[in-house]
Amino acid sequence: MTINNWDIAIKGGIILTMSEKMDILRNHLIGIKDGKIIHIGNEEAAYNAGCTIEAGDCLVMPGLVNTHTHLPMVIFRGMADDLPLQDWLNNFIFPAEKRFINKEAVYSGALLAMAEMILSGTTTFCDGYFYEDAVGAAAIKAGMRAVIAQGFLDFPTPDNPEPAKKSVVAERFINRWHNAHPLISPALFCHAPYTCSPQTLIEIKKIARKTGVLYFTHLLENKDESQDIEKRYGRAPVQHLDNLGVLDGKTIAVHCNWLADRDLDILAERGVAVSHNPESSMKLAAGVAPVPALLARRITCGLGTDGCASNNNLDMFGEMNTAAKLHKIAAMDPTVMNAETVVTLATRGGAKTLGMADCIGSIEIGKDADIILLDMNKPHLTPLYNCYSQIVYAAGGADVKTSIIGGKIVMKDRKLLTIDIDEAMAEVRRIAKDIFPA
Amino acid sequence: MTINNWDIAIKGGIILTMSEKMDILRNHLIGIKDGKIIHIGNEEAAYNAGCTIEAGDCLVMPGLVNTHTHLPMVIFRGMADDLPLQDWLNNFIFPAEKRFINKEAVYSGALLAMAEMILSGTTTFCDGYFYEDAVGAAAIKAGMRAVIAQGFLDFPTPDNPEPAKKSVVAERFINRWHNAHPLISPALFCHAPYTCSPQTLIEIKKIARKTGVLYFTHLLENKDESQDIEKRYGRAPVQHLDNLGVLDGKTIAVHCNWLADRDLDILAERGVAVSHNPESSMKLAAGVAPVPALLARRITCGLGTDGCASNNNLDMFGEMNTAAKLHKIAAMDPTVMNAETVVTLATRGGAKTLGMADCIGSIEIGKDADIILLDMNKPHLTPLYNCYSQIVYAAGGADVKTSIIGGKIVMKDRKLLTIDIDEAMAEVRRIAKDIFPA
Numbered sequence: 104m105t106i107n108n109w110d111i112a113i114k115g116g117i118i119l120t121m122s123e124k125m126d127i128l129r130n131h132l133i134g135i136k137d138g139k140i141i142h143i144g145n146e147e148a149a150y151n152a153g154c155t156i157e158a159g160d161c162l163v164m165p166g167l168v169n170t171h172t173h174l175p176m177v178i179f180r181g182m183a184d185d186l187p188l189q190d191w192l193n194n195f196i197f198p199a200e201k202r203f204i205n206k207e208a209v210y211s212g213a214l215l216a217m218a219e220m221i222l223s224g225t226t227t228f229c230d231g232y233f234y235e236d237a238v239g240a241a242a243i244k245a246g247m248r249a250v251i252a253q254g255f256l257d258f259p260t261p262d263n264p265e266p267a268k269k270s271v272v273a274e275r276f277i278n279r280w281h282n283a284h285p286l287i288s289p290a291l292f293c294h295a296p297y298t299c300s301p302q303t304l305i306e307i308k309k310i311a312r313k314t315g316v317l318y319f320t321h322l323l324e325n326k327d328e329s330q331d332i333e334k335r336y337g338r339a340p341v342q343h344l345d346n347l348g349v350l351d352g353k354t355i356a357v358h359c360n361w362l363a364d365r366d367l368d369i370l371a372e373r374g375v376a377v378s379h380n381p382e383s384s385m386k387l388a389a390g391v392a393p394v395p396a397l398l399a400r401r402i403t404c405g406l407g408t409d410g411c412a413s414n415n416n417l418d419m420f421g422e423m424n425t426a427a428k429l430h431k432i433a434a435m436d437p438t439v440m441n442a443e444t445v446v447t448l449a450t451r452g453g454a455k456t457l458g459m460a461d462c463i464g465s466i467e468i469g470k471d472a473d474i475i476l477l478d479m480n481k482p483h484l485t486p487l488y489n490c491y492s493q494i495v496y497a498a499g500g501a502d503v504k505t506s507i508i509g510g511k512i513v514m515k516d517r518k519l520l521t522i523d524i525d526e527a528m529a530e531v532r533r534i535a536k537d538i539f540p541a
Numbered sequence: 542m543t544i545n546n547w548d549i550a551i552k553g554g555i556i557l558t559m560s561e562k563m564d565i566l567r568n569h570l571i572g573i574k575d576g577k578i579i580h581i582g583n584e585e586a587a588y589n590a591g592c593t594i595e596a597g598d599c600l601v602m603p604g605l606v607n608t609h610t611h612l613p614m615v616i617f618r619g620m621a622d623d624l625p626l627q628d629w630l631n632n633f634i635f636p637a638e639k640r641f642i643n644k645e646a647v648y649s650g651a652l653l654a655m656a657e658m659i660l661s662g663t664t665t666f667c668d669g670y671f672y673e674d675a676v677g678a679a680a681i682k683a684g685m686r687a688v689i690a691q692g693f694l695d696f697p698t699p700d701n702p703e704p705a706k707k708s709v710v711a712e713r714f715i716n717r718w719h720n721a722h723p724l725i726s727p728a729l730f731c732h733a734p735y736t737c738s739p740q741t742l743i744e745i746k747k748i749a750r751k752t753g754v755l756y757f758t759h760l761l762e763n764k765d766e767s768q769d770i771e772k773r774y775g776r777a778p779v780q781h782l783d784n785l786g787v788l789d790g791k792t793i794a795v796h797c798n799w800l801a802d803r804d805l806d807i808l809a810e811r812g813v814a815v816s817h818n819p820e821s822s823m824k825l826a827a828g829v830a831p832v833p834a835l836l837a838r839r840i841t842c843g844l845g846t847d848g849c850a851s852n853n854n855l856d857m858f859g860e861m862n863t864a865a866k867l868h869k870i871a872a873m874d875p876t877v878m879n880a881e882t883v884v885t886l887a888t889r890g891g892a893k894t895l896g897m898a899d900c901i902g903s904i905e906i907g908k909d910a911d912i913i914l915l916d917m918n919k920p921h922l923t924p925l926y927n928c929y930s931q932i933v934y935a936a937g938g939a940d941v942k943t944s945i946i947g948g949k950i951v952m953k954d955r956k957l958l959t960i961d962i963d964e965a966m967a968e969v970r971r972i973a974k975d976i977f978p979a
Contacts, residue, residue, distance in 0.1 A: 180923075181930035185865075185879035219920040385866035386934070388875040415934040416921045425863070427623075428823035432867070437826040441623035482657040483854045483938075485618075485966045486973030492619035496824070496853035500921075501939035528923045535924030 107142070109152035110510055111135040116158025116476065118143075119490050121165050121450045121465040125443065127490065133163070135472040138285070138510035143468055154512070160480040161504060162490055164446075165465050166226025166248075166473035167419040168453025170378040171319075171357050171407025173232045174241075175204065175212035177219070178534050180411040188325065188387055196412055200233075203538055204261045210237040211530040216417055217245035218522045223418040223500025226473040226508045229355075229378075229407070229457055231292035231319055233262040239280060239287050246513045246521040248473060250457055251280065252292035252319050255307055257300050270306050277314040286509055288457075290317040295324075296332050296340050301347050308349040317353050317458060319378075320344070323366075324358040324389050341366035350375050355456060357407070359397075360390025367393070367400055376403035376456040379448070381426045383409030391433045394426070394448075395440060405456030406449045418500035423449050427495050442491035471509055478504040545580070547590035548948055549573040554596025554914065556581075557928050559603050559888045559903040563881065565928065571601070573910040576723070576948035581906055592950070598918040599942060600928055602884075603903050604664025604686075604911035605857040606891025608816040609757075609795050609845025611670045612679075613642065613650035615657070616972050618849040626763065626825055634850055638671075641976055642699040648675040649968040654855055655683035656960045661856040661938025664911040664946045667793075667816075667845070667895055669730035669757055671700040677718060677725050684951045684959040686911060688895055689718065690730035690757050693745055695738050708744050715752045724947055726895075728755040733762075734770050734778050739785050746787040755791050755896060757816075758782070761804075762796040762827050779804040788813050793894060795845070797835075798828025805831070805838055814841035814894040817886070819864045821847030829871045832864070832886075833878060843894030844887045856938035861887050865933050880929035910948040915940050 112135070118128040120143075134142030134150060142150075183195035209232065220228060229250035230238050242249035253276045254260065255269050263272050273291055280289035291311045293299040299307075304320070311318040323329065323340055332340045341362065344350050352374035359377045362370070370377065379392050397404050406426060408417045423445045430440040454464025462471045479487055483497055506514040513521050550573070556566040558581075572580030572588060580588075621633035647670065658666060667688035668676050680687035691714045692698065693707050701710050711729055718727035729749045731737040737745075742758070749756040761767065761778055770778045779800065782788050790812035797815045800808070808815065817830050835842050844864060846855045861883045868878040892902025900909045917925055921935055944952040951959050 178924065180935060181925070181927045184927065184930045184934065185876055187874075187876060191875070215920050215923060222920060382866060385870040386875065388869040388873045388877075390873075391870065411935075415930065418921065418937070421859075421862070421937075424859070425866070428820060428863070429870070431826040432823040432829065435826045435828075436625075437629070437824065438623055438625060439826075480966070482653055482660060482962055482966060483856065485653060486616065486970050487619070488973065488977055489619045489622065492622045492853065496622060497618060497849075499856070499859075499937050499939060501937060524920055528918070528920060532924050535926065539926055 109134040112152035112155045116161040116163045119164040161476040165450045167224045169225045169228040170405035173410030174216035175209040176410035176412045177216045178212040206234045209234040213238045213241040215527045215531045224475045224503040248286045252290035254292045256294045256298045273310045292319040295321040322356040323361040371400045378407045380407045380409040383413040403455045405453035423495045442495040474507045476505040547572040550590035550593045554599040554601045557602040599914040603888045605662045607666040608843035608894045611848030612654035613647040614848035614850045615654045616650040644672045647672040651676045651679040653965045653969045662913045662941040686724045690728035692730045694732045694736045711748045730757040733759040760794040761799040809838045816845045818845045818847040821851040841893045843891035861933045880933040912945045914943040916942040
């Protein structure tokens with residue numbers, strides 16, 4: 104008796120739903136059809152599916168959401184580390200971007216980055232960089248869910264030599280991607296209050312509002328940004344942005360390492376979400392975002408890896424691990440940022456940060472089928488008392504076995520099905536040889 | 542023409558020697574015989590070996606040295622996290638140790654821990670716990686190089702119900718293991734100045750000196766230890782130990798999160814080495830050891846993971862990553878603890894900490910053959926500009942492909958050759974079921 108006709112069934116395992124109720128289900132069956140989760144029920148039920156994944160020893164959980172990356176920067180991974188920030192930026196990163204960032208390099212870098220992300224359990228990312236059309240094209244190829252945020256600064260950039268035309272560029276970018284692909288959402292990214300004039304910040308936000316897309320900005324990554332902005336505009340950064348009217352429920356502030364109490368009030372009041380990138384901010388000695396305080400005020404937060412020039416990997420498991428530990432030591436309190444909280448940040452919190460809480464971030468009927476399976480049958484994941492602890496404190500990206508995005512299997516038993524990784528690596532190695540001839 | 546007769550040859554790859562000169566060799570050949578590295582030369586040379594490992598895309602480096610663990614505690618992995626320290630210790634760890642730690646559990650836990658360590662690139666560890674004979678037996682089975690340090694406290698312990706007899710226990714332990722196995726060195730571990738009386742500290746050190754073995758103690762893991770010891774003995778912890786005469790070149794102090802400047806002087810003067818466990822101390826919100834200051838005073842330092850109840854894994858790659866980032870953010874200086882320094886801590890520094898600098902910690906002729914191969918042909922390790930950066934900031938334990946300890950291959954292409962991991966996991970799961978019936 105054919106009682107249904109699913110595309111994929113996931114049978115057994117331990118299902119960490121990450122729903123509001125944080126249900127953990129055993130001996131269950133997940134049915135996926137047309138990209139959606141349409142059934143969660145008893146394992147014994149009869150069903151008919153194009154493909155059944157036996158979860159066995161696996162933990163079944165929502166795919167991870169990386170709320171902030173600069174994917175094409177994988178081509179600079181490890182090129183210049185352990186340097187003072189300004190030396191790193193001005194003598195390595197900016198010159199390298201000027202010389203080596205073009206549409207082809209962006210595509211190749213982004214595709215390799217997506218291979219790395221899928222292999223480590225990320226199913227949705229938000230990228231901000233230049234040539235975001237190429238990132239979008241790579242995401243379609245990889246089968247990843249993506250927010251692609253075209254970047255803007257006041258000086259000429261590789262993909263926009265005439266800064267004055269940025270409104271046209273922004274509008275055209277949104278129009279090209281609006282409803283172009285079910286997995287891709289376009290967005291706009293003003294680099295930072297110190298690289299974007301008030302006019303740029305306002306102009307781009309205006310287009311974001313008109314087109315209904317997300318608006319990003321780096322904010323208070325470093326301590327000296329406060330003084331700098333206050334000197335230039337007479338207001339501290341958060342007040343400055345608020346005064347420009349660019350803060351609302353569709354604005355995402357990235358980093359936020361140096362928020363004052365009054366800043367938290369403004370972010371909470373305006374409904375601004377925060378992308379927290381602990382590893383990058385530790386490595387660059389930039390600062391520690393007050394995430395426990397943000398969460399206490401019910402400000403939406405997600406985790407992000409930042410780009411590979413400052414991390415240097417895109418493994419969200421590492422990011423969770425670091426987030427939990429960093430805030431404990433910063434607060435000198437081991438109860439801060441417990442494992443459940445951190446896994447929530449990397450899943451449901453990330454989804455909410457990107458305005459996608461209705462479709463991803465948890466395993467619930469009606470949501471899009473973005474699901475990963477973790478192979479728990481490994482020495483470093485044995486024994487298993489607490490799934491959240493195991494994910495945050497013991498697991499790594501390499502433990503992800505299978506990944507489904509939008510109801511499509513993109514990795515099975517650690518084999519990527521959408522990307523030829525040998526080709527993707529060869530392409531980036533070719534680019535790297537131009538950057539640093541061996 | 543048979544010009545030599547090696548047991549193992551390693552051909553090609555990139556050899557990170559970790560010698561004092563930090564030589565990096567390409568197109569080379571390593572020859573191993575009777576457990577030692579006896580040849581490092583041009584790849585083209587003729588040779589004869591029982592087995593050739595083609596290093597290909599691999600990074601060939603010294604096996605990692607974990608200077609501080611409590612291996613049997615893997616049976617408590619994830620049992621109780623995110624708790625206040627005293628709650629965690631008194632309501633979970635101590636009662637669980639009392640009920641579930643016996644010789645068999647120690648062996649089973651330690652063996653599973655060794656599977657995890659080999660799989661993540663560790664070739665030498667130093668363990669401090671109860672029933673260290675069982676840890677030694679597991680190390681022989683696993684083929685790992687080990688310092689096994691029998692633990693002492695003033696109250697009855699699972700393996701020593703009569704604290705008054707600790708000297709006898711210590712001496713017998715050393716005698717049993719002295720020269721018993723080429724990979725195993727016995728040592729003595731006084732838990733901490735706050736759990737061991739001056740008499741215990743002195744008595745055990747006396748035996749350590751008499752037998753020529755290493756002497757360990759936890760020291761200043763938490764801030765309140767200073768006040769506590771000063772109140773009891775009229776001196777701060779380091780001065781207290783110095784006054785008791787237990788500090789010398791064969792004493793290793795573990796943690797050292799709260800050293801004052803004068804403490805650094807004492808440690809430097811006495812030649813005490815320090816085991817730094819950043820992840821455990823972050824997770825427990827214990828403190829941050831002043832490692833850059835220790836290194837500036839040329840105090841010997843190594844890295845350690847601590848036990849799995851407080852980390853919760855034994856991956857030294859994660860520990861390196863965290864060490865580099867933690868000190869950058871603590872000092873607000875991105876140049877602190879650069880990648881070379883951190884890899885040195887995990888290899889040569891660890892070897893020196895454990896008094897083994899003459900035999901392990903680098904790939905040099907005459908040293909014991911403790912060597913790991915990292916598979917660099919992976920998206921998250923591409924491109925490769927800087928080997929040290931890649932190891933510290935991008936790689937993980939799962940990237941280790943092959944491991945050789947004392948000239949014996951213990952893991953080949955990620956397959957353990959000395960331990961049946963399914964059996965080892967099943968055994969620990971059986972114990973875990975007693976601890977927390979499902």
